[in-house]
Amino acid sequence: MNVILNTDAATMSPIALFLQADWVVKFVMIGLLLASIWTWAIIVGFATKLGRTRKKVERFERDFWKAEDIDAFYRIEGENDLPIARVFAAGVSEWRRSTASGAVDRDGTRERLATSMGAAVAGEIDKLSDRLNILATVGSVAPFVGLFGTVWGIMRSFTAIASAQNTSLSVVAPGIAEALFATAIGLFAAIPAVIAYNRFSHGINRIEARLNRFADGFHATLSRQLESETRR
Known part of the structure; x- marks a missing residue:
């Protein structure tokens, strides 16, 4: 038996499906839709922020290793609003506190420097990762929310069948279309969120690795300076 479903294209448009939905x-x-708009706003803002931060961190590190005087460089760049600048400032501050007295504990100073800069790196990465949890939440929850709309729409379609006592596709098609449209919107919100979350997590991991390498190099520089000063 051939079942012919004559459905107007305008009736199946996204706007019509929304207006006809329960x-x-x-x-x-x-x-x-609101979650999708919020997700795209975060994606655009975070991508801009991450790219700008990565370039500034690279410039700061390049300038630092070219500098001949750490104190002079600190006076110029120490108050810079960059993750790597805060790691640098944490190391300088701990160095000054540890070497302020006459007797310097070399092992204790090294340990405090490592702890101070490690904590600064962790704090900066936490700040950079802000709002990534929103992308993760949307990416994991949106498909299930869409699925809930799908289940509800299909239940409504079966109710329409029972009320009309008619199993024709023309009775159930609108409700099923609305239900599937809800699933499509859920995927539309979730897929960009998941892709963006993975890409941004990778970018943040690269920045974290760069900050840790800088902290290790700066720690080695201060350790050498500590050795030379204690021999005097």
Whole structure:
């Protein structure tokens, strides 16, 4: 038996599907659309911030290793609002506190320097990672929210079949289309969020590795200076 379903294309348009949907499905669609807009705003802002931070960190590190006087460089760049500058400032501050007295504990100073700069790196990475949890949440939750709208729409379609006592596709097609549209919106919100989360996590890991390498190099520089000063 051939079943012919004559459905107007305008009726199956996204706007028509939204307007014809049940209020529960509408609520799900609106929530997913708002989540998608929020996700894209975070993606654009975070991508800009991450790219700008990476370039400035590279410039700061290049200038630091070219500098001949650490104190002079600190006076110029020590108050810079960059993750690597804060790691640098943490190391300089701990160095000055540890060497302020006459007797210097070399092992204790090295340990405090490593701890201070390690804590600074962790704190800066936490700040950079802010809002990534939103992308992770949208990426993991949005498909299930869309699936809830799908289940609700299909339940509504079966209710329409029972009310009309008619198993024709023309009775159930609108409800099923609305339900599947909710799933599509859920995927539309989730897929960019997951991709962006993975890419940004990779970018932050690269910055963290760069900060740790800088902290290790700076620690080695201060350790050598500590050795030369204690021999005097």
